[in-house]
Each structure stands twice: as structure tokens, then as C-alpha cells.
Amino acid sequence: MAEWSNWSGRQTDSPVAIVAPTSESDIVEAVAAAAITEMPVRAVGASHSHSRIAATNGMLLTLDGWQGIEAVDTEAQTARIRSGTRIFQLGEPLLEHGLAIRNQGDIDRQSVAGATSTGTHGTGPSLQNLSASVEGARIVLASGDVVDCSPAATPELFEIVRHSLGAVGLITELTLALRPAYxxxxxxxxxxxxxxxxxxxxxxxxxxxxxxxxxxxxxxxxxxxxxxxxxxxxxxxxxxxxxxxxxxxxxxxxxxxxxxxxxxxxxxxxxxxxxxxxxxxxxxxxxxxxxxxxxxxxxxxxxxxxxxxxxxxxxxxxxxxxxxxxxxxxxxxxxxxxxxxxxxHWGKQHYQTGQELAALYPRYGDWWRVRDEHDPDRIFVTDYLSSLRP
Ligand SMILES: Cc1cc2nc3c(=O)[nH]c(=O)nc-3n(C[C@H](O)[C@H](O)[C@H](O)COP(=O)(O)OP(=O)(O)OC[C@H]3O[C@@H](n4cnc5c(N)ncnc54)[C@H](O)[C@@H]3O)c2cc1C
The missing domain is CATH 3.30.70.2520 (Alpha-Beta Plaits)
Structure with a gap:
């Protein structure tokens, strides 16, 4: 047994194993091992969530060995980014291309996948949260398939992945919409x-x-x-x-x-x-x-x-x-x-049940339906996530 705690130390858990992949094939291998044994599996970014959304007593993947920008498209103003990359690691490299992310939160320690998975946001009446900047994603599903998600090719899966709660698979890359540096x-x-x-x-x-x-x-x-x-x-x-x-x-x-x-x-x-x-x-x-x-x-x-x-x-x-x-x-x-x-906020403390949350979101049932289609054995669902199920 290993020990995990979130940033504040308020949330703790004892994962069966902590795995630190350094390549996409390592991530695929870890998910396959979890799927064969039907062991719950979860990624953490910076473990900055205050809720138990990142906690697991199954297999925990830390992604600090899976960071960096894969590609920048200056014309489209997008970047393809490895999921464990911290937000503070984006500023200078994007500036070299004359680009910047559209907004950030109070801190910049979060990973891109952790931040988008919980709807992390900054402030500004014209500025959406970070999940809304996701234009594409690459994800390892419970089946072992590695899928490139986009609104055109996989509309429903894309919808789940861009605000994933860690519940549908292991995101390996995100394509974020950017803007000119400012x-x-x-x-x-x-x-x-x-x-x-x-x-x-x-x-x-x-x-x-x-x-x-x-x-x-x-x-x-x-x-x-x-x-x-x-x-x-x-x-x-x-x-x-x-x-x-x-x-x-x-x-x-x-x-x-x-x-x-x-x-x-x-x-x-x-x-x-x-x-x-x-x-x-x-x-x-x-x-x-x-x-x-x-x-x-x-x-x-x-x-x-x-x-x-x-x-x-x-x-x-x-x-x-x-x-x-x-x-x-x-x-x-x-x-x-x-x-x-x-x-x-999905990454902060609250006491709502799944049924109460369903009343707040007209498409909440659809979100869970699509999630279930891609992970029928629920290896990406923890006890905490089960408490959010409608
Ligand atoms: C000091 C502090 C300041 C904060 N400021 C803000 C703020 O200004 N605005 C705001 O909205 N929030 C804020 N938060 C909350 C924080 O942004 C979110 O909780 C965010 O999710 C943390 O990112 P993380 O990388 O630590 O993710 P984690 O907490 O590690 O994980 C969050 C979720 O993402 C999932 N996940 C992570 N990586 C992957 C992956 N590769 N594939 C699939 N799922 C994955 C995890 O399983 C989990 O479900 C703050 C938190 C702290 C502690």
C-alpha cells in the first residue's frame, strides 16, 4: 500500500500502487493491467482538488513524467499538450510562438488535464473556464483503445472528455485553443x-x-x-x-x-x-x-x-x-x-448527492450514460464518483 494526499492534506487515500508513466505506451500498459484485474485506476495531476475527486484506493498514475508541449499551430492558435503538463510550464514556451492560454485561475500549479477535468476557471465576464478551451483530446479507454476525440469525430465522447472528472479514461493529450500573447x-x-x-x-x-x-x-x-x-x-x-x-x-x-x-x-x-x-x-x-x-x-x-x-x-x-x-x-x-x-465546483468541497446534481444539469444523465458506454466495468469510477451518480 502506498499513501496519497491532496495539496492541503485534508484528503488522503491508500492506492494499491502508484505508477509514474513516462510515455503514452506506459499509460496504455497501466490501464490494461488495471482493466484485466478490474482494479480502479485514476490519474492525478497536481492533486490540488479539495474534494475527493482525485482519491483512489486502486491504481494511481502520477503524470509528472508525462509533460511538455507536443506541437503548436500558430495559424490555428492551438497547442497539443501532454496531459501532466502544469499550467505554469506553458507561459514561456507559448510566448515564444506569440501565443497564450485564454485565462488562468488563482494559481498556475494545476496540470492541464486536472484543471480541465474539473472545470477550473479564472475571472472575467467574457472568459469561459479552461474546459471550454479544449478543442481535442487523446484518451486511453478501459478497452485499451487510444482514441483521438474531437467534436466532429466523437461528439459525445468529446463532451465527456473535455470535462471528465477523471471518470472516462486516461487523457494523454489535450489540444487547447489559445489567443495571441497579451x-x-x-x-x-x-x-x-x-x-x-x-x-x-x-x-x-x-x-x-x-x-x-x-x-x-x-x-x-x-x-x-x-x-x-x-x-x-x-x-x-x-x-x-x-x-x-x-x-x-x-x-x-x-x-x-x-x-x-x-x-x-x-x-x-x-x-x-x-x-x-x-x-x-x-x-x-x-x-x-x-x-x-x-x-x-x-x-x-x-x-x-x-x-x-x-x-x-x-x-x-x-x-x-x-x-x-x-x-x-x-x-x-x-x-x-x-x-x-x-x-x-467539481474540484472543491460540497455535500450534494447524485440526484441533487442531476436536478442542476439537464444533461447530467447523458453524461453518465456516455461515461458508462465507454467504461462498463467502472474501472474509472471510485466510491466518491459513485456518490455523484444520479
Ligand atoms: C491553492 C488552490 C487554488 C485553486 N485555484 C483555483 C481557481 O482559481 N479556479 C478554479 O476553478 N479552481 C481552483 N482550484 C481547484 C483546482 O484548480 C482544481 O481542483 C483542479 O482540478 C486541480 O488540478 P490538478 O492538476 O491538481 O488535478 P487533480 O486534483 O490532481 O485531479 C483532478 C481530477 O482530474 C483527473 N485527472 C487528472 N489528470 C488526468 C488525466 N490525465 N486523465 C484523466 N483524468 C485526469 C483526476 O482523476 C481528478 O478527477 C484551486 C485549488 C487550490 C489548492
Whole structure:
């Protein structure tokens, strides 16, 4: 037995074996070995999910030996990327081709397959999550077949793979849609919540990315906006609260303080009301909370199980210290999120059952049907995933 834990250490498991492939044929071999013995098998990227989505007591494949960019198509503005590649490994090589990924989350430590498998997103009302950038994928199925998925050739399988929850096979490559490289001007400031919400639409519309962290101890919002710019660094007025750089240097931050997290996506138009209800609940019921709430926006998409499917979205994240029981805070937040038609982030904590999730996504049953067709013996389904089955 080996031991595995996620980034925070909150989720642990004891895989039967940990395998570290360095080629696609190693991955095919590992899946074949698991299939013959009907052993559950799972890949992890950076193990940064807060939920048990990456946990397994079967065979675990770590993909740090399977990284790198296979090919860049500058004309189509796409790149074919090995699945274990971390997002921070993409910035400089893509810049050499004059390209960049369209958006990133708060950090850049995730693997591309891990991030797309859970619908990882950044902020920006015109920017979809990372799964929506997937244009093609290569996957090893339980049958041992290696399939090139695309919307034209394998529409239903492609739909599952681009937002996979690790549940349909081992992704070996992803083709991501990119955009021309771009620079961003970051501005940081503090503002009280009443003031932020008196002009929230204006703030969200003013730049490409706007977000804030609300700090319960001070009842203040630490705001951040990122605007596309061609300016040089010398043109900054205040270098403590502003910076300019390439998108991959500016968007993501370092998050070293271990925590657990719950995040819900709500329809954008109820975002402010939902946020304020959670804020009031925290001030009343959790006066000692030392961790912030984060407020971001995500553009609508058409994926079957994306938290932003079919609606412009606001995401609200609650955090708790890793030394404390997160359940009281998260249950209290979830009770509010549910009333605002919230959908949980697939890589973060939540307490929804499969039947409840099915009510949130019209195509949820289809997602599971297609998954089951490609893995009838359920070697890619763990106990946690079974709890999400409708
Ligand atoms: C500090 C921190 C900051 C974060 N910031 C954000 C943020 O800004 N925005 C956001 O949306 N989320 C954020 N998250 C959540 C995180 O982006 C997601 O949980 C993401 O899935 C983590 O990527 P990973 O590579 O660690 O994947 P893992 O946690 O290792 O795996 C996630 C899922 O992907 C599957 N998987 C991984 N590789 C493969 C593969 N090759 N084939 C098939 N399945 C695979 C796994 O089996 C699992 O189901 C953050 C998490 C942390 C800890």
C-alpha cells in the first residue's frame, strides 16, 4: 500500500500502487493491467482538488513524467499538450510562438488535464473556464483503445472528455485553443463591500478581469482588476499596487497557506445578493473566521456538466483553515448557495448527492450514460464518483 494526499492534506487515500508513466505506451500498459484485474485506476495531476475527486484506493498514475508541449499551430492558435503538463510550464514556451492560454485561475500549479477535468476557471465576464478551451483530446479507454476525440469525430465522447472528472479514461493529450500573447495591467485596492456593490456592474465591465477577496475580520474587500495593455512597466503610477507583465506572469498568484475550500457558481444576476447573504451569515455565525470569501465572474458555456453551463456566472468561494473542521462553515454556506440555484465546483468541497446534481444539469444523465458506454466495468469510477451518480 502506498499513501496519497491532496495539496492541503485534508484528503488522503491508500492506492494499491502508484505508477509514474513516462510515455503514452506506459499509460496504455497501466490501464490494461488495471482493466484485466478490474482494479480502479485514476490519474492525478497536481492533486490540488479539495474534494475527493482525485482519491483512489486502486491504481494511481502520477503524470509528472508525462509533460511538455507536443506541437503548436500558430495559424490555428492551438497547442497539443501532454496531459501532466502544469499550467505554469506553458507561459514561456507559448510566448515564444506569440501565443497564450485564454485565462488562468488563482494559481498556475494545476496540470492541464486536472484543471480541465474539473472545470477550473479564472475571472472575467467574457472568459469561459479552461474546459471550454479544449478543442481535442487523446484518451486511453478501459478497452485499451487510444482514441483521438474531437467534436466532429466523437461528439459525445468529446463532451465527456473535455470535462471528465477523471471518470472516462486516461487523457494523454489535450489540444487547447489559445489567443495571441497579451500583457496585463494589474491594479490592487481596498474598498468596503457596500461601495463595491454600489458599482459592481461597472467594476466587472471595466476591465478584462475583476475579482475581490472579502476579509471577514476587517469587513473590507481586497479588489483586483487586470486590464489588457500595451503600456510598458515604466508608465505605472504606483508600483506597490500596480504591475504590468505578460498574462502568465500576472494572472496567477502564489497560495502557500494550506486551506480547504467550497465554491459555488450562481447565476450572475443574483451574485451580489447571494454574496451578501453569505457575508451576513459569516459575520453573525462565524465571527472568528480568518479566511476570505472570493467573488469572481465566468462566461456562460454549453458543456453538459460545467458549473457555468447556459448562464453567465458569478462564483463565490469560502475557505477554512486546514486545522479546523470545515463542515459547519461549508454547510452553512451551502444552505445559502442552494437557494440561489448554485452549482458546486467539481474540484472543491460540497455535500450534494447524485440526484441533487442531476436536478442542476439537464444533461447530467447523458453524461453518465456516455461515461458508462465507454467504461462498463467502472474501472474509472471510485466510491466518491459513485456518490455523484444520479
Ligand atoms: C491553492 C488552490 C487554488 C485553486 N485555484 C483555483 C481557481 O482559481 N479556479 C478554479 O476553478 N479552481 C481552483 N482550484 C481547484 C483546482 O484548480 C482544481 O481542483 C483542479 O482540478 C486541480 O488540478 P490538478 O492538476 O491538481 O488535478 P487533480 O486534483 O490532481 O485531479 C483532478 C481530477 O482530474 C483527473 N485527472 C487528472 N489528470 C488526468 C488525466 N490525465 N486523465 C484523466 N483524468 C485526469 C483526476 O482523476 C481528478 O478527477 C484551486 C485549488 C487550490 C489548492
Amino acid at each position: 500583457r496585463l495591467h494589474e491594479t490592487l485596492w481596498k474598498e468596503d463591500p457596500a461601495s463595491v456593490f454600489s458599482r459592481i456592474d461597472e467594476l466587472v465591465a471595466a476591465t478584462r478581469h475583476f475579482e475581490f477577496f472579502w476579509m471577514p475580520q476587517t469587513d473590507a474587500c481586497a479588489c483586483k482588476s487586470l486590464a489588457e495593455t500595451d503600456d510598458a512597466i515604466d508608465e505605472l503610477a504606483d508600483r506597490k499596487l500596480e504591475r504590468i507583465g505578460w498574462s502568465h506572469d500576472v494572472i496567477s498568484s502564489t497560495r502557500d497557506d494550506l486551506h480547504t475550500e467550497m465554491e459555488y457558481s450562481v447565476p450572475a444576476h443574483v451574485g451580489p445578493a447571494c454574496f451578501n447573504e453569505v457575508r451576513e451569515m459569516i459575520l453573525r455565525d462565524f465571527p472568528d473566521l480568518q479566511w476570505p470569501l472570493e467573488y469572481r465572474t465566468v462566461a456562460s458555456d454549453d458543456m453538459w456538466i460545467s458549473a457555468a453551463a447556459g448562464r453567465e456566472t458569478v462564483t463565490i468561494s469560502a475557505h477554512q483553515d486546514i486545522t479546523l473542521d470545515d463542515r459547519p462553515l461549508f454547510e452553512a454556506c451551502e444552505e445559502i448557495f442552494r437557494r440561489y440555484d448554485g452549482r458546486p
